[in-house]
Amino acid sequence: MLKGRLKAVMDLVPECRVAADVATGDGRLAVALVQSGRARRAIASDRTAGPLAAASRRVLAAGVQAAVELRLGDGLEVLCPGEAEIIVIAGLGGETMAGILERGQDIVGDCRRLVLQPLKDPSRVRRWLRRRDMRIACEELVREAGRYYHVVAAEPGGPAPAWIRELGELNDELGGWLIAHGHPLLPGLLDQKLGECRQVLGSLERAGITARRRWELRQARLEEAERCWQRSRQSWGS
Numbered sequence: 001m002l003k004g005r006l007k008a009v010m011d012l013v014p015e016c017r018v019a020a021d022v023a024t025g026d027g028r029l030a031v032a033l034v035q036s037g038r039a040r041r042a043i044a045s046d047r048t049a050g051p052l053a054a055a056s057r058r059v060l061a062a063g064v065q066a067a068v069e070l071r072l073g074d075g076l077e078v079l080c081p082g083e084a085e086i087i088v089i090a091g092l093g094g095e096t097m098a099g100i101l102e103r104g105q106d107i108v109g110d111c112r113r114l115v116l117q118p119l120k121d122p123s124r125v126r127r128w129l130r131r132r133d134m135r136i137a138c139e140e141l142v143r144e145a146g147r148y149y150h151v152v153a154a155e156p157g158g159p160a161p162a163w164i165r166e167l168g169e170l171n172d173e174l175g176g177w178l179i180a181h182g183h184p185l186l187p188g189l190l191d192q193k194l195g196e197c198r199q200v201l202g203s204l205e206r207a208g209i210t211a212r213r214r215w216e217l218r219q220a221r222l223e224e225a226e227r228c229w230q231r232s233r234q235s236w237g238s
Contacts, residue, residue, distance in 0.1 A: 002032050004144040005117055005151065009090050012115045012138055012153040013038050020045065020084035022075060022100070023092055027055025027068070034067040039086070045071040045078040076104025085112040090151075094121030098128040105132070113137065114154045122150040123172040129154045130172070139177040141185045148189045150175060170225045179225055182233035190226050194219065 002010055006029055013019055019039035021030040023046055030044035044059075046052045052072055059068045071078040076087070087108070089097055097118050101108055108114065114134065118125050129136065135157030142149045152175070170179065178186050197219040204212050 002028065005142045005149040006032075006090065008140045008142045008149075008151045009088060009115055009117050010036065010038065012113075012140065012151060013086050013088065014113065015039075016085040016112065017041065018043065018084045019086040019088060020079055022078075022087060022089045023047070024055050025051050025091060027058045027070075029088065029090065030055070030068050031058055031062045031064055033088075034064050035062065040067070042068045043071060043079065043084060044068055045073055047072070047074040075100035076107040079104070079107050081106050082110040086115065087111045087113075088115045088117075090115075090117035091119055094118035094124035098124045101125075101128055101132075108132075108134075109156065112155065115151065116154065117149060117151045119149070122152070122175070123169075125150075125152060126172045126175065133157070136175075136177050139175050139183075141175070141178055141183050141189065143185055143188065148185070148192070150178075170221055170228075174225055179228050180232050182229055182235075186229050187226070190222055190229070194222050194226075197222065 009029060010032055013033060015037070016039050018041045019033050020043040021027075021033070024030050024044035025046065027044050030042040033039040033042050044055050046055065049072060052070055056070055059065050059070065079087075089100060092100075097116060101114075116125050126136070129152070133156070134154040136152060137155045137157075138153040140151040142151065170176070174186070174189070197215055201212065201215050201219070204215065
């Protein structure tokens with residue numbers, strides 16, 4: 001049974017004919033997708049043979065080899081346009097993930113939904129989605145082993161709504177969907193980031209105004225995000 005961030009990833013995968021788990025690692029997500037009935041068939045890929053061998057052992061142990069196809073290859077190059085309705089990429093850095101999406105734009109354009117779980121730099125992923133007119137349909141925030149993980153579900157759908165655009169950099173870093181829907185874990189993440197700001201500003205007490213100004217602006221943006229979250233909670237609670 002999946003837990004934590006991988007459970008959150010699976011929860012954002014709707015029922016589908018074919019789901020692709022790119023950079024599958026040990027294959028546990030691909031196996032869970034077919035066992036749960038969310039995907040009738042799964043394509044599990046990885047760029048190196050070691051993880052794919054581990055995935056193969058897991059698939060065989062679960063007895064789902066008829067429903068899970070393993071492919072060796074980099075990123076989305078293992079897929080044909082329209083082959084997978086849902087594409088999942090989990091457990092990579094945001095910059096790496098954005099690069100995979102950029103190189104595979106023809107594949108992304110023909111899928112029904114992307115489910116993305118960057119290990120770090122989620123802003124890179126959201127920025128790519130925004131620039132490619134991919135609409136964030138849902139988003140989740142998970143705390144696991146003391147760290148926060150973002151899970152983003154995006155679909156083709158035109159430019160982002162006005163309230164997303166108004167959030168600017170806050171959308172990219174924190175997730176406009178999480179702010180607008182008053183996600184209950186967001187204050188913890190904001191507290192963590194504000195604590196980092198205050199620590200840096202304390203160390204820059206005697207530094208020049210330029211160095212301090214950048215961090216003061218960041219602190220102000222995070223405090224504004226906190227106020228937006230509070231307004232959202234009041235709105236959703238009313």
